Amino acid sequence: MTRDETRDVAQVVETVGEEPWLEVLTGRFGMPREVFADYLVFRRTASSLSIVRRGLRPPLAPEPASIGIPFFYLGMRHPRPTSAAAILFGPHARRNVLDLGDDRVPDFVFGREISLEGDDAGAVDGPGYVLGRYRGDVVGLGHCRREGERGLVLRGMVPKAWAAQIDGHGDGRSA
Amino acid sequence: MDLSPFERYRPLIDDWRAFSAALARPLPTTVWTNTLRTTPERLAARLARDGVAAEPVPWHPGAFRLPAGVKPGRSIAYVTGHYHVQEDVSLIPVALLAPRPGERLLDLCAAPGNKTVQAAVAMGDRGTVVANEKNRHRLGVLRRNLERLGVTCAAVTVADAANLPRGIGVYDRVLADVPCSCEGTSRKNPEVLRRLEKPRRGWRSGGQLAILRKAAQLVRPGGRIVYSTCTYAPEENEAVVDALLREAGPGTLRLVPARIEGLATAPGLTGWRGRRYDPQLARAMRVWPHHNDSGGFFVAVIEKAAA
Numbered sequence: 382m383t384r385d386e387t388r389d390v391a392q393v394v395e396t397v398g399e400e401p402w403l404e405v406l407t408g409r410f411g412m413p414r415e416v417f418a419d420y421l422v423f424r425r426t427a428s429s430l431s432i433v434r435r436g437l438r439p440p441l442a443p444e445p446a447s448i449g450i451p452f453f454y455l456g457m458r459h460p461r462p463t464s465a466a467a468i469l470f471g472p473h474a475r476r477n478v479l480d481l482g483d484d485r486v487p488d489f490v491f492g493r494e495i496s497l498e499g500d501d502a503g504a505v506d507g508p509g510y511v512l513g514r515y516r517g518d519v520v521g522l523g524h525c526r527r528e529g530e531r532g533l534v535l536r537g538m539v540p541k542a543w544a545a546q547i548d549g550h551g552d553g554r555s556a
Numbered sequence: 557m558d559l560s561p562f563e564r565y566r567p568l569i570d571d572w573r574a575f576s577a578a579l580a581r582p583l584p585t586t587v588w589t590n591t592l593r594t595t596p597e598r599l600a601a602r603l604a605r606d607g608v609a610a611e612p613v614p615w616h617p618g619a620f621r622l623p624a625g626v627k628p629g630r631s632i633a634y635v636t637g638h639y640h641v642q643e644d645v646s647l648i649p650v651a652l653l654a655p656r657p658g659e660r661l662l663d664l665c666a667a668p669g670n671k672t673v674q675a676a677v678a679m680g681d682r683g684t685v686v687a688n689e690k691n692r693h694r695l696g697v698l699r700r701n702l703e704r705l706g707v708t709c710a711a712v713t714v715a716d717a718a719n720l721p722r723g724i725g726v727y728d729r730v731l732a733d734v735p736c737s738c739e740g741t742s743r744k745n746p747e748v749l750r751r752l753e754k755p756r757r758g759w760r761s762g763g764q765l766a767i768l769r770k771a772a773q774l775v776r777p778g779g780r781i782v783y784s785t786c787t788y789a790p791e792e793n794e795a796v797v798d799a800l801l802r803e804a805g806p807g808t809l810r811l812v813p814a815r816i817e818g819l820a821t822a823p824g825l826t827g828w829r830g831r832r833y834d835p836q837l838a839r840a841m842r843v844w845p846h847h848n849d850s851g852g853f854f855v856a857v858i859e860k861a862a863a
Contacts, residue, residue, distance in 0.1 A: 387725045434709040442723030445711040465703040
C-alpha cells in the first residue's frame with residue numbers, strides 16, 4: 382500500500398474571507414456567487430490573493446513555489462481582479478461589460494482613453510471597473526471614471542507586457 | 557545544409573532524400589485550442605475570419621497548422637489564452653499520457669510549461685497537476701502559461717527531478733520529457749547542428765535514466781509514464797528505457813504500444829550498433845521529420861504493473 386504523501390490544498394495556503402473580492406465580482410459585475418464554489422481564494426502576498434481549484438492536493442515536499450494563479454490585487458484604493466482572473470471569470474459577468482469593435486479594441490488593449498457615449502455610457506454603472514469584450518470574449522479589465530464635460534472615460538488595464546506581444550493594430554488579425 | 561551530424565542515422569531512415577529535404581524547410585506552426593476557454597470550431601472560425609487558412613491536425617483534435625508567415629503569438633486571442641502555440645510533435649507525449657479529469661499528474665521537467673498546460677486542459681482543469689522545474693529562472697514562463705490559459709489546478713515545485721523526495725507524492729500519470737541533445741529540433745533551432753558537430757556530443761543518458769527511474773518510483777501501481785525526447789539518438793532514447801526495464805526486472809514495468817491514429821511513425825529500435833535492447837522497445841514511437849513534415853521525436857509509454 383502506498384502512503385499518501387499529499388494534503389488538501391486548504392491545509393497549505395492561508396485562506397481568506399470573501400471581502401472584498403466577492404463584492405467586486407458579484408456586486409460590480411453581477412457574477413453568480415456559485416461560480417466561485419469550486420475555488421479556494423488565499424493570500425499570496427500582503428497585497429494580493431491567488432486562486433486555486435479545490436481538489437488540488439499539493440506535495441508535502443518540496444514546498445510548492447506557487448499554487449494556482451494570481452487572482453486579486455488588494456494594495457490599492459479600489460481592489461481589483463488580475464487580468465488573468467478577469468478573463469477567467471469574465472464570461473460570468475452580467476453587467477459592466479463593454480463590447481469593443483475592431484475600431485476600439487486597440488485603444489483598450491494599449492491603455493488609451495475611450496470616451497463612452499450613448500449606449501456605451503448606459504452599459505456602465507458609472508465610474509468603476511469595466512470588462513472589455515471583443516468578438517464575444519472578455520479581453521481584460523478597464524477602469525471608468527467621470528471627467529467633466531467628456532463624461533465617462535474608460536481606460537483599459539491590460540498589462541503592458543501582454544499588450545506588447547500584440548501586433549500594433551491590436552485587433553488580433555495576425556492570427 | 558550540412559547534415560553530417562545525422563549521417564550515423566542513415567541506416568535507420570527509410571528515405572534519406574526526403575529526410576534531408578524536410579530538414580531544409582521551415583517548420584510549420586501549430587496551435588491548439590484551449591478548451592477551457594473556447595471550442596475548436598470557434599477558434600477555426602476566428603482564424604478564418606482573420607484570413608488565416610488553418611488546417612486541422614488530423615491526429616490531434618483541436619490543433620491546427622497555420623500557413624507560413626502567420627505570427628500566432630501576437631494576437632489578442634493568444635494573449636487571452638484561447639489557444640497555445642506548440643510544435644505538433646510536442647503534443648504527442650501528453651496525447652499518449654492521456655490524463656483524465658480528477659487525476660494526479662506530475663510533469664518532471666516542466667518549463668516552459670507547454671505540456672503542463674496541455675495536460676491540465678485535457679484534465680478540464682480538475683485534479684492535481686504538479687509542474688516541477690529544476691531551473692528557477694524558467695519559472696516565469698511556466699507561470700505565465702498557466703495564467704494565460706487559466707489553469708488553476710497546478711502547483712509548481714523547484715527541484716532536481718532525479719532527486720525529488722518521496723514527499724512529492726504518488727501520481728496516476730508522470731511525464732518525463734527529459735533534457736536531451738535536441739537533434740530533432742534542428743528545423744526551428746539550426747544552431748543545434750553546429751553543437752552536434754563537436755566530436756563529443758555529450759549524450760545525456762545518465763541524467764535521463766535518473767529522471768526516468770524517479771518517474772517509475774513516483775507512479776502508482778497501474779499508472780502510466782511517458783518518456784520523451786526531441787532527439788534521434790538511441791543512446792538517449794531506447795537505451796535509457798532499456799536500462800530502466802533491466803533495473804526494474806521482469807513483470808514490473810511494461811511498454812504499451814505508442815501509436816496515434818493518423819500520425820505516421822516508426823517503431824522504436826531493438827538494437828543499435830551491436831547493442832540489443834528489450835524487444836518491447838519496438839512498442840516505442842519514433843517520429844522522423846519527413847513522415848509528418850515535423851520535428852523529430854521519440855516517445856515510450858510505460859505502465860507499472862498493478863499491485
